[in-house]
Amino acid sequence: MFNGKEFTTIRRSAIAAMLLALSSYSLLGYMAIFSHQAVADPEADRQAMRTFYQKRFPDVAPEAHKDGVYAFDENAREQWLELEDFPPYEIAIDEGQELFATPLADGGNYSDCFGDGAVKNRFPYFDEQQGEVITLELAINTCRDQHGDQPLPYNGAEITRLTAYIAFQSRGQTIAVAVANEGALAAYNDGKRFYASRRGQLNFACTSCHVQLAGNRLRAEYLSASLGHVSHWPAYRLKWQDVGSLHQRFARCIKQVGAEPFPPQSKEYRNLEYFLTYISNGLPLNGPSIRK
């Protein structure tokens, strides 16, 4: 029917057509996956994370992750509970309470902005007018500014004591962050990207330890789940011998992987906090706390 030359030509054309069809199919498939992942759906992310950790820690209820590694490391939990009998962060709460009531430059005080201080579950939120994520620390400095006072340094003791008091007043509130508009979604996605991006000379992402390796040991320590990472701050770290902020903890993590940390309250960290807080929606606030 066909001579050898015609047969070769037909065979080549058929192979080319098959290859083209296959590559188009792969490309379409890749585009579908990519577009699905690129368009952030915060609630789908949160549910996926909860499901993932439920499988990883079948004996731990999602809400129990508010206690970090103490949710699944029995020995550490016992030590922690003993420390909680006389918590080392108590002094910070007392000092924070005093600062909270201290008059600012115009005679007003923080209660003009934060009532009785039980406001932690309102933060962080995305401010559409300012086009950025507002954290509790940022709001404290805005309050000071409104009362004619100088802003506090974000890595200083005074602001951490104030947030310790506010966290204490807010204990038991449920985390309920909203991602309600395009700007908020962009900030959420930015925080999500930061959390999953490898950085530093050790080439680690936050997800390397707290998603992929969560529940495993890194030297003597268990790696905690991302759920509940924001619920208990500020925290007294035994390593610091002081109460420190969530952003100080971010900076330590970034430094540990060999990257240069960002300043506290930088846009990068605020968006990261926003993402992590959304992921922890539904968990109770239980700060201040104690961590190693």
Next chain:
Amino acid sequence: MKILNIFPITVPLLAVLLLAACTDQSQEQSQEQSNEQSAAEDPALLAREALDQAQAQYDASRQAGHVWARTPVLLKSATEALAAGDFSGAISAADQATRLADASLTQAQAEQTAWLHRFPKMP
């Protein structure tokens, strides 16, 4: 007619100008070559060049939000070595800083899409 009258003067004049320009250009070229040669041999200039390159790569990695902690430390060492007249030390530290900044930029480039695959997905 007038053109014909000035022709005998114009031609030699243009020739002289052309010759002068060529001589000047060749002098400039040889001056540049000599400068380049002296730069290639001057360790201070080489160190300065290495430091500038390291600084530029560091700035790029900062812009990308992927600075590695060791890079600014090496940049500082290179700057201090240059100020102290330790040119080989400055070049060595600056080259290391450049290599680290290059690697961090490669990381930043790779992470533009790689991060998407690091989250659990709903089954």
